[in-house]
Amino acid sequence: MKQINRINNLGLINRSKLIEFYFNDKKLYAFEGDTLASALLANGFIFTSRSIKYHRPRGLFAHDISEPNSIMQVSIEDKEFINVQATDIYLYNNMVIKSINHWPSLDFDIFSLKRIFSKFFLPGFIYKTFMYPRLLWDFYEKLIRKTKGFGKLKLEEDLLRYEKKHSNTDILIIGTGPSAISFAYSVLKFGYKIIMVEQDSIFSPTMLDIENSFTDDKQKNEFSQIKDYVLKHSNTTILLNTKLSSFNDHNFSTLIQNSSVINLSESNYSPDQILWKIRSTKVVIAAGAIERPMLFENNDLPGIMSSKSISMYLNRYGVIPGKNIVLYTNNDYSYQMIFDLLKNGISVSAVIDVRKNINDEILVKLQKNNIKVILHHEVIKAYGNKFINKIDISSIDKKEKTTIKCSVLAVSNGYTPINQYHVQSGGLLSYKEEIDSFVPIETKFSPIHIGGSAGIFDLAESIKSAYLKSLTLIDKKMADLKKTSELNNFKNTNNYSISKYLPSVIYNMNTKNIFVDYQTDTSLFDIKYAIKEGFIFVDQLRRYTLFGTGIEQGKHSNDNILFLLADILDLKPDQIGHVKSRPPFSSINFGAISGRSNNEFFDPIRITPIHNWHKQNNAIFENVGQWKRPLYYQKFNESMEESVNRECLAVRNSVGVIDASTLGKIEVVGPDSIEFLNMIYPNKFTNMKIAKCKYSLMLNDEGMIFDDGVIAKLDENHYLIHTTSSGASTVLDWLDQWLQTEWDHFNVSLRSVTDKWTTISVNGPKSRDLASRLFENVDFSNESFPFMSYKETSVDDIPIRIFRVSFSGELCFEINVPSNYGQYFWDKTFELGRDLSIVPYGTEAMHVLRAEKGFIIVGQDTDGSVTPIDIGAIKMLSKSKDFLGKRSLDRPYFHENGRKQLVGILPDDFKNRIYDGAHIKNINDEILTGDILGHITSSYFSPILNKSIALALVKNGNAMIGQKVLIIDMNLNKNYGTITKPVFYDEKGVKQQ
Amino acid sequence: MKVKPYISHSELNKVRNNKNISISEVYFKHYFNIKFDRKIVYDQDIILEIEDIKIPNTYNKITYYDNDRLIWLSPYEWMYITNSDKFHNLCKSPKYEYIDDLKSIIDLSSAYTTIKLSGEYYINVLNKITTLDILENITSEYCAQSLISNIKTIIWMDNLTKGIFLTVNSSYSQYLFETILDASQEFI
CATH class of the missing domain: 3.50.50.60 (FAD/NAD(P)-binding domain)
Structure with missing residues (x-):
């Protein structure tokens, strides 16, 4: 194992732990703590990548996230990372790294021949060349896309585990260099809590070379003690391997941690990457400056x-x-x-x-x-x-x-202070000639910049100035007392200078291969060409030439280009403006932004107390708002249709039970409740008696149906209103809004009690028998407990509410029990109903049953443009009182011919269901000719009627009853049917009575 | 008749008494919502006394009465959590029906479920799931409301043991439990 460029005994890496890794299939060695960049350099790999446009050979330029050239595709075990800067990832055993933008290999890249044609690839080449003929654009686009982009996205599921964490602190300091330490030391003395953020895996890595800069040994020792004080202080929190991603209003910052390290622990639960959301009183940017390349x-x-x-x-x-x-x-x-x-x-x-x-x-x-x-x-x-x-x-x-x-x-070529966070939040910059750079113009709302980020590159001066800036946060009198701090003694003795330099070659149009932005292959020629074409504003120039749009966002190039632009236009840099930086500052995985909010944690799930019973009984669930509701219960190998038919027939012939706990329930309490309900609903509630129920539609102020449900009068000034399952929270907000804005004189209080009650809805001809077995002390006879009434009872002091309403068209008792006892009463219902052939039924059977009766579902049979008149509920609209939507409904348009009206449809082919949404036309029209009269809103197969039925909204539908119509579904199939009344079963409502 | 817990999970026993992170459902028999007239700005320290329960005019305050808790929800709304039936009977008394400012006392028993989170790393878990500044030194008189995983949650401290209570609508409690369990995995 030989690393030709490694110096012995230097650096903060673990030389006792050797790492094997593969770069373009070649096995190489590194030490623990090496980044990919340092390992490649150590192994003598100077040529590491190809440029994106001309496929020119490129090597490492920087050591940090400003690295523009070495972009890699990294994989280890089953984890994959794309567009990784070689400087921004630590090495692990068996890591496989591939350089990108070449074929077939890095050394021999056939696409490097593009360089021969480079004089044709001017800014705007694609826009100008592929405009004509327009019909070929789809073909061009495929080709162009193949040649663009950096890494290759893995299409499989991202196996990294992401977390979001929140924190609050007094001061968030970005950077752990000398100025950051100075600032931290000062504010810690005043009792502030701080979080210090370092992108490296060690605290204050820049101090390694900075310590060499202290000319005075006394100051060097003194500063070493200050650093120890900051490190060990209980109010200091240090986040290593962390980068500030964005700085936002009110000092809210997002940071990404561990994007450079890989979690290979056997536990699946430690997060790979963490998105921190930190709220602080002040943010301090001590992130240093980026060195610019020469031209x-x-x-x-x-x-x-x-x-x-x-x-x-x-x-x-x-x-x-x-x-x-x-x-x-x-x-x-x-x-x-x-x-x-x-x-x-x-x-x-x-x-x-x-x-x-x-x-x-x-x-x-x-x-x-x-x-x-x-x-x-x-x-x-x-x-x-x-x-x-x-x-x-x-x-x-x-x-x-x-x-x-x-x-x-x-x-x-000088240094660019890290000012992007300031600019992200709308901050302005000013040009400082003595350092040839833009520095932030700080305001009360912007972050504080210190050290290199403030354009102060001298060590002693940055320490002292950071200390003095920290005093601006502190009470003035206290600050005066503290001016005797040892940090005040650091003085700049170096007198170093920077000279503004641009090569004279910039005035020569024939220059080539002078690159001003490495990552996007933007050359000096491109910039001059674009300026010649009139792109003289910074952001226009940026979009036209693409400089600063790569992964590193022009960190090393933006200022060079601004100075060129200023020089070519004979303006001062201040007059040019600056590039608008946008978050994130460094690349960030989409996964980190979503955190754990994916898969099962993407959106909250609501379940009823009987959910586990449903699961155990093979319920297939559907989403209703955030609720999980059983769609149907599968028995043996039944198809969905078979299950639903079985459930429907059980309700029609014996007894079926549905978990209706999801129905919205809102209690209305107060002496003005009746007035309030009179305004909210079109029906009149003035003479409503205690223990009675009333069905009503809820209209918006335009008179359109917005929700519906049963209202029960529980007591004097005490009502319970039911809403649809998915509309409950919207209705509560809507009611509260009216109470707080227009009707604040009403003494009414609202409270959702949806979760308080488990609703067991017992339906079918045998439901009375079953209910009587459940509550022996209640008289369920028709005389004592008529349709649309309500009774209260209790079992062992547990309050029970029973409503005699029906959404199935059958005799029905909706039994409400406190949720904590929901499962108990549900089990008891099935136990007592066993000999009555009791079955549970789901929402699909519920829909079939209600459609047979012509009961609407708001949002399915209505669409926000349907009024009560359209669905034949004109009798519900009280003429003797005002209500929401009344004035809108008085508009003549709502009473004229041409409105779509709710009707039934009986398909000619009575065995086949027509798709919901199918269009309805006159019988003599064709698929592409004639007006669309309306559409199917609900369509089911009715097992009790043994035929398909549908509800539809049809123009002048009531006048067309008995007429044949053409029905065209989404597959353009032609069907025929007859318009009927919307009630298919028990038209007089005898069964539910 | 036995009350059935809302939350069921195969790992419930594993985390109930875990010293790093303990998550458990805590049963309270009654939850009452007490509302006052929102148009009135109260300047007295105690807004109303319902028998021996004093409703204080202090933001984000939780008051303990033996094992019962009175939680501030908003300047005109409180939640009273109790295991005794005393308040249940009291608020039915006609003398509370005619107090002008008192708008309503609604019995919300079993509409809410409370999850207790404690153990060495409970603050670390809270840092993941809530934006609130919940630090170890916050007193047991603290309560707040926030979204946790998009669920409106009442957050309150325990006066007896180190830990925190999260009270949510019962239908969300299983989801919240699973969210917390997932966030806790690295500490279990």
Whole structure:
């Protein structure tokens, strides 16, 4: 096992644990704690991927989530990850990694021939080329889609387990670098609770190279103690492997944890990824800054890397990308990489700096180590195929040109502070010339930015300024007292500088292969071409050229492009505006957003107390709103139709029982209840007697049927109203809304009691016999207990409510018992009804029975445009009082010819059911000719009548009774039937009486 | 006649007394909803006394009367949870029918089910299922309402043991139990 680029005894990785992994089918080795990126570098893999558009060879550029090039497809055991940045995933044994965007292999990619035609692939190529002929677009689209995109999505079920967690804190600090530690130390002293977030698996990884930056040993020790204090404080919570995904209004933040680690534990229950939702008083962004690449020809070759990242790979993982390293920079901060390398005995071949002068102390150190320093020069071209091997450099005045050999070119074109969170929440940025960057303009509502994120790159200065910013949160007098803190003594002594640099080549239209956005293969030429076409606004330019739209969202490229745009248009960067960042900041799985809210936890399920009995008795369930209701009970190998027929006939001939607990029940209490009900329902309740029931429709203010149910008068000023099962909560909200807005003078109180009662609905000619056995103390005779009345009784002090109503058209008693005793009474009902051939029946049989009687289901036989007049319930509309919808119903339109009316249909082929929704036309019309008169709303086979029946809404239906009509179903089959009255069975209602 | 528990699950016994996470259904015989006139802003400390039960004018407050609890639901609405029949009989008394401000006392017994969540990691489980800031040091006088897995839940602390009670409409209790059980798996 040899890792050619690994440095001994350096980095925070577990060298005692070796890991085997496969990269493009080649077995490689790494150590525990290595990311894929560090392991590839350690194994000498500089060329790691192909670019998306031209399939150019690419290598690692960065060390973190700003990495634009190395996008991988990763699988381990049965878990699969797509579009993973090599820098953003830790390695595990037997992990299989494939690079993407090539065929047949990374080394030999046939699609790299596209480069030959690159001059044709201008911005807008697809839009312009494939517009004509329009008929071929479907064909083009398939081809284009095959060539686009990054990873390959696995179509099987995602086996990762996701969680959401909520937390609340005083201050949420994003980052664990020196400025974050300084801020945390200060606020902890004042008793604040903090959460610190680190994307790495170790706390404060940047301190590894930053500790080298302390020139003063006393300050170094002092800061080490401060770091320990923060780490050990009881008010500190640290979230490792966590990234801030979005910053939202009111300091609500979402974070993703463990997207870089994989849970391989045997337990299935530890979450793989966690979406944190954290509410805090203030959010502090201490996430640092991103180093920008330099612009020159072939600036995307493998081996060209960010100088800061080379430091990180060295200090964090003990890895260097190669031996012959050259630095190309425009600022003093990037020289830290050289000092880190020197400390470990690795030299740098040369330094090319675009500036005329650099910091004196740095210059002395470089000269002392015999490093060649070439000032006021720029790199104009890099050479190599699958990795860099030399560069051409030229003096800025173009008078001198020379070539330098190198295997690694470290670049630094200044730094972009992490300001995306600020911009996400609508914050503005301002251009700061001395650091050549945009920094956030903070407001009362924005996050606080410190350290590199605030554009402060000097170590001591960022520590001190973070401390001073923390005082803005604290009471002013207290803050004055605390200005004596040791953090106040950190002072910037370095006097480092950054010089704004753009290559003169930007004014030359013929430049090629200067890439400004690696991930989308956007070149300098593309930008200039788009500007020439008039795309001079940032977001227009972005959409046209696609820069910043990849997985890393242009973290390393956006600012470079803004400066180019400003320069080409001869404007200041401030006048250009900036790219609008949107969440998420880094890629996030859809699974993490949904959390556990999938499969059985997608939507709440309501069950009745008898649910388990239904299950044990082979009930097939259907969803009614959130309720689970038995559709039918399957016996032996019955088909659904056979089960339903059996259940229907049992109800018609003996006794059937249905669990009707799901019916909505609302208690109406108060002295104005009667007035309230008179307004809500079209019927009149004024003379209603205690213990009587009344069926009514509920109308909306437009006069349309909105719900229906039975209203029972339980006592003086005490009513129980029933609603449909799925409409119960909507009705309660609707009633409460009227009470709170229009009728707040009514002294009425509402409360849902749906869950309080289990409703056992006993139906059929033998139901009286059965009910009498259940409650021997109640007289169930017709005289004592007539249709549409109500009785109360009790068993062992348990209150029982019995309603004599019917939705089946049979003699029926709806027995309501407290839910805790629901199962007991249900069992007792079946025990006592055994010799009466009792059967349970489901909602499908319920529908057949009610359709035979012409009873409507709101939402099935009505559709929000149906009035009581349309269904023949005009007698229900009281003329002597006002009610909701009354004025709307007075409109002439509702009384004119042409309205659809509820009728029955008897199909000619009486054995076959017609599909619900089938269209009804005149008998002489054809499938494609003639007007549609209406549609079938309910259609069933009636076992008692031994024929198919249907309910329908038909234009002028009542006048067409007796006429034959054409019925066309959704498969365009022609059927014929006769329009009838909507009641097919026991028209006079004798049986239910 | 025996009351049948609402929640049934093969893992119910396993989690009932688990020291990491304990989940169990707690039976209360009566739940009463007490409503006052919403148009009145009360400024007195005690809004009404129904025998020895004082209804306090304090937000998010839970008051204990021996083993009974009075839970604040909104500025004009309370829930009284009790195992005794005393209140049940009291509120039927005609003298409570004519108090102007008192709109209604509705008996909701068996409409609600209460689940008790306790054990070492119960806060961790709550962090997964509710957005509320429920920390270990919140007192037993605390109650609130929130959505847990899209179910409207009354959340209240226990004054006797470390843990929390979740009171929901009975028809949702099985679903809520399964949600909590799923969220608890990593700690069991």
